Amino acid sequence: MSAGKRGALIIFEGCDRSGKTTQSRLLVELLKSKGIPTLPMNFPERSSSIGQVINSYLTNSKDLPDEVIHLMFSANRWEHMNQVKQKLLEGTTLVVDRYSFSGVAYSAAKGLDFDWCYAPERGLIKPDAVFYLRAPSNDLTNRGQYGEERYEKVEFQGRVAEVFDRICSKEASYFHKFDATQSVEDLHAQIGSITEELLPKVATQPLDTL
Ligand code: DGP
Ligand code: NA
Ligand code: NA
Numbered sequence: 001m002s003a004g005k006r007g008a009l010i011i012f013e014g015c016d017r018s019g020k021t022t023q024s025r026l027l028v029e030l031l032k033s034k035g036i037p038t039l040p041m042n043f044p045e046r047s048s049s050i051g052q053v054i055n056s057y058l059t060n061s062k063d064l065p066d067e068v069i070h071l072m073f074s075a076n077r078w079e080h081m082n083q084v085k086q087k088l089l090e091g092t093t094l095v096v097d098r099y100s101f102s103g104v105a106y107s108a109a110k111g112l113d114f115d116w117c118y119a120p121e122r123g124l125i126k127p128d129a130v131f132y133l134r135a136p137s138n139d140l141t142n143r144g145q146y147g148e149e150r151y152e153k154v155e156f157q158g159r160v161a162e163v164f165d166r167i168c169s170k171e172a173s174y175f176h177k178f179d180a181t182q183s184v185e186d187l188h189a190q191i192g193s194i195t196e197e198l199l200p201k202v203a204t205q206p207l208d209t210l
Pocket of ligand 2: 016017149
């Protein structure tokens with residue numbers, strides 16, 4: 001990589017089963033096929049000690065107060081920030097399945113205060129783009145059974161979507177909202193072209209924080 005050229009921080013957000021995992025995989029494959037150094041990441045990152053507590057919570061083998069699990073999800077992002085920063089500065093583009101916006105959306109959907117939820121995310125590296133895959137929650141359940149994890153309930157996902165919508169309007173400068181009911185190929189084509197336009201633009205911009 002040439003000196004001073006950084007990679008982009010690209011995030012996928014949306015409700016459970018909105019197609020984030022498929023779209024992020026396709027985007028990583030596309031960028032790699034063009035010779036762009038790219039790595040996939042996923043939050044929550046369940047392998048660290050904090051990640052293992054989050055995993056126990058999500059699989060319902062552990063209960064924690066809403067505030068406590070909120071801060072653990074945030075800490076799980078913070079514990080990976082040095083690695084994220086280093087990769088970006090090396091010129092690697094990161095394609096990340098969920099970030100701070102899931103943190104706010106899932107906790108605010110439980111009734112926690114929106115600004116309180118956002119506070120621990122302040123200072124994390126700001127994404128260059130967030131691809132928000134929006135689908136009606138009843139449509140998402142028709143895609144197949146929700147799994148067994150804690151948040152995979154239609155009514156709750158509807159409230160999560162409302163908070164995502166609110167964040168999307170506040171952070172409109174770098175949020176890209178998509179109708180997730182489109183075909184996988186159409187969605188991938190749009191996301192791919194936005195990303196290819198974005199990479200050269202951000203390569204010389206300093207990293208910013210949320
Ligand atoms: P995933 O492995 O990406 O499917 O995420 C697992 C579940 O955790 C999913 O229902 C979304 C939820 N989630 C992801 N990030 C956060 C977060 O920061 N806070 C909360 N409360 N939930 C989150
Ligand atoms: Na999930
Ligand atoms: Na994830």
